[in-house]
Amino acid sequence: xxxxxxxxxxxxxxxxxxxxxxxxxxxxxxxxxxxxxxxxxxxxxxxxxxxxxxxxxxxxxxxxxxxxxxxxxxxxxxxxxxxxxxxxxxxxxxxxxxxxxxxxxxxxxxxxxxxxxxxxxxxxxxxxxxxxxxxxxxxxxxxxxxxxxxxxxxxxxxxxxxxxxxxxxxxxxxxxxxxxxxxxxxxxxxxxxxxxxxxxxxxxxxxxxxxxxxxxxxxxxxxxxxxxxxxxxxxxxxxxxxxxxxxxxxxxxxxxxxxxxxxxxxxxxxxxxxxxxxxxxxxxxxxxxxxxxxxxxxxxxxxxxxxxxxxxxxxxxxxxxxxxxxxxxxxxxxxxxxxxxxxxxxxxxxxxxxxxxxxxxxxxxxxxxxxxxxxxxxxxxxxxxxxxxxxxxxxxxxxxxxxxxxxxxxxxxxxxxxxxxxxxxxxxxxxxxxxxxxxxxxxxxxxxxxxxxxxxxxxxxxxxxxxxxxxxxxxxx
Amino acid sequence: xxxxxxxxxxxxxxxxxxxxxxxxxxxxxxxxxxxxxxxxxxxxxxxxxxxxxxxxxxxxxxxxxxxxxxxxxxxxxxxxxxxxxxxxxxxxxxxxxxxxxxxxxxxxxxxxxxxxxxxxxxxxxxxxxxxxxxxxxxxxxxxxxxxxxxxxxxxxxxxxxxxxxxxxxxxxxxxxxxxxxxxxxxxxxxxxxxxxxxxxxxxxxxxxxxxxxxxxxxxxxxxxxxxxxxxxxxxxxxxxxxx
Numbered sequence: 001x002x003x004x005x006x007x008x009x010x011x012x013x014x015x016x017x018x019x020x021x022x023x024x025x026x027x028x029x030x031x032x033x034x035x036x037x038x039x040x041x042x043x044x045x046x047x048x049x050x051x052x053x054x055x056x057x058x059x060x061x062x063x064x065x066x067x068x069x070x071x072x073x074x075x076x077x078x079x080x081x082x083x084x085x086x087x088x089x090x091x092x093x094x095x096x097x098x099x100x101x102x103x104x105x106x107x108x109x110x111x112x113x114x115x116x117x118x119x120x121x122x123x124x125x126x127x128x129x130x131x132x133x134x135x136x137x138x139x140x141x142x143x144x145x146x147x148x149x150x151x152x153x154x155x156x157x158x159x160x161x162x163x164x165x166x167x168x169x170x171x172x173x174x175x176x177x178x179x180x181x182x183x184x185x186x187x188x189x190x191x192x193x194x195x196x197x198x199x200x201x202x203x204x205x206x207x208x209x210x211x212x213x214x215x216x217x218x219x220x221x222x223x224x225x226x227x228x229x230x231x232x233x234x235x236x237x238x239x240x241x242x243x244x245x246x247x248x249x250x251x252x253x254x255x256x257x258x259x260x261x262x263x264x265x266x267x268x269x270x271x272x273x274x275x276x277x278x279x280x281x282x283x284x285x286x287x288x289x290x291x292x293x294x295x296x297x298x299x300x301x302x303x304x305x306x307x308x309x310x311x312x313x314x315x316x317x318x319x320x321x322x323x324x325x326x327x328x329x330x331x332x333x334x335x336x337x338x339x340x341x342x343x344x345x346x347x348x349x350x351x352x353x354x355x356x357x358x359x360x361x362x363x364x365x366x367x368x369x370x371x372x373x374x375x376x377x378x379x380x381x382x383x384x385x386x387x388x389x390x391x392x393x394x395x396x397x398x399x400x401x402x403x404x405x406x407x408x409x410x411x412x413x414x415x416x417x418x419x420x421x422x423x424x425x426x427x428x429x430x431x432x433x434x435x436x437x438x439x440x441x442x443x444x445x446x447x448x449x450x451x452x453x454x455x456x457x458x459x460x461x462x463x464x465x466x467x468x469x470x471x472x473x474x475x476x477x
Numbered sequence: 478x479x480x481x482x483x484x485x486x487x488x489x490x491x492x493x494x495x496x497x498x499x500x501x502x503x504x505x506x507x508x509x510x511x512x513x514x515x516x517x518x519x520x521x522x523x524x525x526x527x528x529x530x531x532x533x534x535x536x537x538x539x540x541x542x543x544x545x546x547x548x549x550x551x552x553x554x555x556x557x558x559x560x561x562x563x564x565x566x567x568x569x570x571x572x573x574x575x576x577x578x579x580x581x582x583x584x585x586x587x588x589x590x591x592x593x594x595x596x597x598x599x600x601x602x603x604x605x606x607x608x609x610x611x612x613x614x615x616x617x618x619x620x621x622x623x624x625x626x627x628x629x630x631x632x633x634x635x636x637x638x639x640x641x642x643x644x645x646x647x648x649x650x651x652x653x654x655x656x657x658x659x660x661x662x663x664x665x666x667x668x669x670x671x672x673x674x675x676x677x678x679x680x681x682x683x684x685x686x687x688x689x690x691x692x693x694x695x696x697x698x699x700x701x702x703x704x705x706x707x708x709x710x711x712x713x714x715x716x717x718x719x720x
Binding site: 075154155156157165166167168169170171172174175176178179182183185186187189190191208210211212213214215216217218220224225227228257260261274277278280281283284285287288292 | 487488489490491492525527528529530531535539540562563564565566568570593594595604605606607608648649651652653654655658660680682684685686687688704705706707
């Protein structure tokens with residue numbers, strides 16, 4: 001073991017005197033965001049760290065798309081394997097249900113406004129380290145990135161902190177994900193096992209449903225494949241929508257293909273059937289990587305994380321795609337697997353979690369501090385079957401910094417700028433988000449409480465002044 | 478400032494040969510000789526074309542696949558595969574190899590030796606990303622066929638709506654996708670280069686894929702394959718499409 005590695009290992013632990021010092025100032029540091037809670041978990045950790053880390057990133061994956069999770073419309077052996085071998089979260093939310101902003105949050109642990117990626121196609125602020133940069137500086141993991149990046153370019157040779165396996169064809173997951181997974185397979189099969197790696201394998205699928213929508217916008221009046229008539233998934237229970245939604249949500253719906261193309265219910269069902277086929281395509285490509293991981297003997301030494309940038313409307317509330325705070329677009333799969341170290345086949349429905357939690361969790365597992373001002377928390381305790389971090393809520397931001405969603409254990413509160421219509425949903429008794437409770441005086445205190453939560457959350461952020469609408473939220477906060 | 482209006486027109490309908498012609502993806506098909514034998518010795522080259530779903534933008538050739546059928550005996554034949562798909566920044570993924578198939582209705586794969594490799598913009602081999610796929614190993618492949626095998630076997634099928642085939646798909650000879658079916662859809666006219674021709678269409682439905690449509694001429698030569706936003710278009714100059 002070389003000297004620098006020894007030093008890094010020893011720095012993972014803190015002596016009693018330092019711990020008391022830290023404890024004394026912890027409240028203040030936590031309050032202003034300088035110190036994250038997971039620093040304690042990481043420093044007290046005496047268990048081995050994973051030899052390798054595989055972060056599987058999918059694009060536009062609805063949370064309910066895994067057969068082992070109860071979705072009966074798909075065959076997903078690879079996703080099933082990940083789900084049953086570890087912990088999956090059912091209340092897992094995108095930090096911003098749009099591609100680039102969500103990615104910036106996952107790869108930095110900072111909100112999309114803070115990273116400057118408040119909309120698609122922007123770079124992460126240069127003074128905020130991404131996962132690759134942080135791991136390169138703080139650990140001996142070699143860091144690799146394959147597939148979609150989108151910060152700002154969709155595919156690029158140049159991702160700070162990562163050696164790039166640059167496969168992909170902008171927007172064509174149906175073709176390029178195969179090349180990406182083949183490249184990852186080659187990487188895993190050829191690599192010397194001596195040095196630990198962090199590999200991000202970032203798929204484009206099932207995002208191709210966007211291309212599908214454009215190629216199937218016009219309602220043909222009859223099913224293109226009558227043979228499928230008996231196989232189409234039913235419409236969701238919350239297919240109808242509230243006529244009094246915020247304008248931003250209404251406009252989003254009306255701008256989408258189903259309304260331009262005047263879809264009938266059968267066409268909606270055919271769209272859902274098609275989305276599930278995209279999921280299966282993705283699953284097979286993930287399976288290729290898992291097979292290579294297993295064949296090379298990496299599977300027991302590798303912490304695997306799978307998440308997505310955002311979900312997919314899938315006809316709920318007659319929405320398609322992303323960029324909405326309804327659960328279908330805002331919730332995403334979040335799975336962790338590491339045999340022998342993470343609880344197997346556990347579904348956690350108790351903790352609202354966020355894409356912001358990925359970075360601090362990975363830092364915790366490798367025994368390093370997270371970068372300053374993490375907005376997420378390490379989920380390690382939950383993954384190992386212990387009591388998890390307690391927090392009042394998680395918050396998601398909206399595209400172009402025009403909205404906010406606060407999700408607490410029981411409630412969801414949504415607010416768009418320049419719009420008097422707010423939304424409050426009882427997520428325990430109305431998980432389909434069909435009854436907006438803001439007009440009822442009975443829920444006034446709940447509404448106020450969530451407005452206050454948002455205010456407190458906003459006050460902790462470090463948002464550059466040139467981000468659009470920053471004053472809107474600051475005034476609110 | 479007023480929001481800039483998008484000039485892109487959504488295509489709106491699934492890809493078909495007629496639509497591909499409208500979108501400029503094809504003009505005319507190579508001539509099929511009168512003595513073309515689907516079960517003979519032939520080479521078909523296809524351009525691989527993709528579409529974002531707009532009429533005016535992001536429609537492009539991204540690669541090609543070349544299939545060469547070599548009869549071996551009454552019972553078997555060999556398919557030579559060479560596929561290149563260009564990635565961003567001119568990295569190319571190359572699939573190369575052979576599949577020995579039974580001369581049955583599914584072109585059932587018996588044995589295969591395939592490689593996946595990558596070349597950079599200077600056509601330099603990126604050794605660390607290569608992989609080999611030799612099969613079948615210990616996996617049972619009874620009742621299965623490969624996606625490239627389908628390009629061969631669909632040419633040997635009768636144009637008959639009464640027939641339907643069921644099989645499992647071994648995509649790329651590596652990814653198992655169960656419960657597929659292939660059936661004849663019918664005959665459709667298309668005008669190419671001032672000539673009216675008829676195309677016969679087969680449809681494939683199954684797990685892990687969007688529907689595939691196979692379009693053949695009356696001599697049973699496969700001219701076009703469409704699936705979602707991609708098309709394989711028979712083209713003698715296919716290799717030049719990504720040069």
